[in-house]
Amino acid sequence: MKPGFEVTHRRYVPHAHAHYGGDLVDGAYSLGLFGDVATELLIRTDGDEGLFAGYSSVEFTAPLRAGDVVEATATLVRVGTRSRELAFEARVVCRSAPERGPSAADVLDPPLVVTRARGTVVVPG
Numbered sequence: 001m002k003p004g005f006e007v008t009h010r011r012y013v014p015h016a017h018a019h020y021g022g023d024l025v026d027g028a029y030s031l032g033l034f035g036d037v038a039t040e041l042l043i044r045t046d047g048d049e050g051l052f053a054g055y056s057s058v059e060f061t062a063p064l065r066a067g068d069v070v071e072a073t074a075t076l077v078r079v080g081t082r083s084r085e086l087a088f089e090a091r092v093v094c095r096s097a098p099e100r101g102p103s104a105a106d107v108l109d110p111p112l113v114v115t116r117a118r119g120t121v122v123v124p125g
Contacts (some may be wrong), residue, residue, distance in 0.1 A: 001045040006075040007037050010093065016093065018066035025064045030090040030115035031055075033072035038086055038121050041074045045084070050123040053083070058117045067096030077118070082125050090115040 011033070019026045035052060042050035064070060071091045078085035091111035097104040 001076065001079055003076050003078060005041070005045060005054060006073055007041040007044065008071055008073040009033065009040070010071045013068045015066040019110055022063075023066040025066060025068075026098070027058075027060045027064075027115065029064060029072075030060075031058070031070065031117070033070065033090055034074065034088040034115075034117060034119065036055065037072050037074035038119070041076065041086065042084065042121060042123060045076065046123045050084070050121045053120040053122050055117050055119045056113070056125050060108060060115055062092075062112050062114045064090070064092065064114045065095065067098075067105070069094035070091045070114070071094050082122050084123065087118050088115070088117040088119065089113060106108055112117050 005028050025039050071093050073089050075087045077087050091113050093111045094107050095107050097106050
């Protein structure tokens with residue numbers, strides 16, 4: 001297990017998750033994705049789901065909207081005896097384009113970074 005190891009998940013953001021006007025999705029959605037990628041990363045590196053201890057920083061840099069395809073990545077930054085520091089990034093890779101039609105969408109190149117965070121997880125000793 002070395003720093004730099006990463007895991008990425010991708011998922012469609014359903015319209016049922018729109019929480020605010022303009023189909024905006026609350027920031028907690030990204031944090032939930034970060035928990036999921038952290039879990040897989042720990043299973044792969046430590047053979048255990050581990051537990052999230054906390055975030056040292058969270059930045060919401062752009063809106064996440066219903067109809068987006070979002071990609072969440074966890075990268076192993078530091079390995080302690082039982083703790084692991086992870087860097088997280090959520091990026092929109094596809095976004096709906098309702099002005100062109102009800103099912104129209106675009107691939108975003110480059111992807112739009114919507115959330116960045118740093119967090120610490122712990123595994124059994």
